[in-house]
Amino acid sequence: MANQFVLVWSLLLTALTVCCLTSASDPSPLQDFCVADSNSQGFLAVKMNGFACKNPTTVRANDFSFSGLHIPGNTANAVGSAVTSATVTQIPGLNTLGISMVRVDYAPWGINPPHTHPRGTEILTVIKGTLEVGFVTSNPDNRLISKILRKGDVFVFPIGLIHFQRNVGHGNAVAIAALSSQNPGVITVANSVFGSKPDISADILAKAFQLDESIVRKLQWTF
Structure with missing residues (x-):
């Protein structure tokens, strides 16, 4: 009887653990896609966790595409960098898919200043130039983890951690980054x-x- 009680209790704890883990992760999409409806009241002014779906019969290829990442950003500003985003705002078809990307241009010695993405991990690839990159771990260690990257090198910035990039080459630099959210957000620390x-x-x-x-x-x- 005691062994049966232990077995039942173990199964109950296992079930509760699985339920907790399941509820803590993002749910899988329940359909092929959910293109954000630009005519819905909440579009571009997030009033819910994601956007309402466009009628699938009206979806077109343009809902899943974006042209612009080949165009250099204007780095003539105080920090010497420019970010061109391809998130759900630019590509409605990203809605519910949990991914997006950006292009970052850097003038010589330009920086992408310390910032965080509250809803996404970032993986960055250097396309041109040489970048010094890094992130800072959370309290109490506040450890700086940094590296010099060159063309073709990849670096990961964990979700929510303060990170930065700086062009340490002699010319302009370009990077492409993917993020694990359709709308990762950005919090620039100084701003x-x-x-x-x-x-x-x-x-x-x-x-x-x-x-x-x-x-x-x-x-x-x-x-």
Whole structure:
């Protein structure tokens, strides 16, 4: 009797574990595709977790394609880089498929500043030039893991971790990155901290970054 009780209890725990693991992962699509309907109320202003599906009988090849990643981005800006996205916003057919990609252009010594993708892991391939790349592990270690990449090299940035790229070559650089989300999002650290609307109180940031409040206010004005 005791052995039967242990067996039943073990099976129950196993079932609960499987249920928990299943509910913690993204569900598989229940149909071939769910092209985002640009005429639906929530499109481009995410009011639900994903977008409503377009009538499959009206779906066309253009819903699954995008032209533009061959065009260099304009790097004439403060950071010297430009990102051209191919997410669900540009390709409605990506809806529910959990993948997207970007092209990143870098001027000489341009950077893609420290940022995170809250909903996607990134895998980056250098197409042209030489990049210094890296990410920082979470607290309490905050360990920097970085590497110099050249044409054809690949690097992975785990989901949610702060990461960056810098062009350390003599000419322009180009990278293509894929992300494990149709809409991975991006949080640029400096913009978010010093450019929030409304501003985070200067005394909070001064204490957090161990800076004088006048410097914080100058940074807030800049961003």
